Amino acid sequence: MHFDIFTLFPAMFAGPLDDSIVMRARTAGIVSLALYNIRDYAEGKHAITDDYPYGGGGGMVMKPEPIFRALESVLGLPPRSAGELEAAPSSRPTPIILLTPQGRRFDQSVALELADHPRIALICGRYEGVDERVRRQLCTDEISIGDFVLSGGELAAMVIVDAVTRLLPGALGAEQGAADDSHATGLLEYPHYTRPPDFRGWRVPELLLSGHHANVQRWRRQQALLRTALRRPDMLEMAWLTDDDLAFLARLEQDRELAGRLQADL
Ligand SMILES: C[S@@+](CC[C@H](N)C(=O)[O-])C[C@H]1O[C@@H](n2cnc3c(N)ncnc32)[C@H](O)[C@@H]1O
CATH class of the missing domain: 3.40.1280.10 (SPOUT methyltransferase, trefoil knot domain)
Incomplete structure (x- = not known):
């Protein structure tokens, strides 16, 4: 281009x-x-x-x-x-x-x-x-x-x-696709952490250290949904959401304690 x-x-x-x-x-x-x-x-x-x-x-x-x-x-x-x-x-x-x-x-x-x-x-x-x-x-x-x-x-x-x-193919290299970036999916992106796992007593969420790929993916999706709901609820109206996403957002609405626990990671 x-x-x-x-x-x-x-x-x-x-x-x-x-x-x-x-x-x-x-x-x-x-x-x-x-x-x-x-x-x-x-x-x-x-x-x-x-x-x-x-x-x-x-x-x-x-x-x-x-x-x-x-x-x-x-x-x-x-x-x-x-x-x-x-x-x-x-x-x-x-x-x-x-x-x-x-x-x-x-x-x-x-x-x-x-x-x-x-x-x-x-x-x-x-x-x-x-x-x-x-x-x-x-x-x-x-x-x-x-x-x-x-x-x-x-x-x-x-x-x-x-x-x-x-956004051009190859510009970010294979490792670093733009697909999950904020706005690319219609949602804000999930939070990122890197080493060390414990920095001045602030720990990386345990689940991210587990190496369990499916759980990590679910956590990221939920964090993206939560972050978008809190910061840019207007974006949820346009985002492409699965049934699981909608069920998760409905649970957040009803369960303030769950929302609070998840927010601890934000
Ligand atoms: C001082 S601005 C002129 C603003 C113009 N008098 C107006 O009120 O619409 C000078 C130039 O900066 C650029 N510019 C300023 N703000 C911009 C924005 N938000 N997005 C894109 N270009 C901008 C435009 O090319 C514009 O011609």
């Missing part, structure tokens, strides 16, 4: 995507990314990429020309103007995603959806954002990473690259 990232600050990407899982996936050829400086597509001696907003007000707005030129050049899109018919969309067009706090909210299901594309373009805004014609005439999608405002789309792009890369 390939990401084309359009930004005024390509240097920001050095570091977060050059280490650990994303870097390993890049080295293994599972994911690749290319950074494009929007300023390189601006014309004139000063290569201006932003201008004052029509109608006044504070802040600057990113100009449409350099962004259109960058995307058209990199993705090989024919330049289009008002009144022209859309070129016939190919069977699988590259999504052109504008990062904006006004977009649809990024979550694990959006990450899964994006992981299905062979190529994705991400546009990082700055200042007050991009000229509205970029959103309306160039982008195919708009994504927000949460209900807060960042200074630019770069961190949002890195979040998306990381979350999507984890």
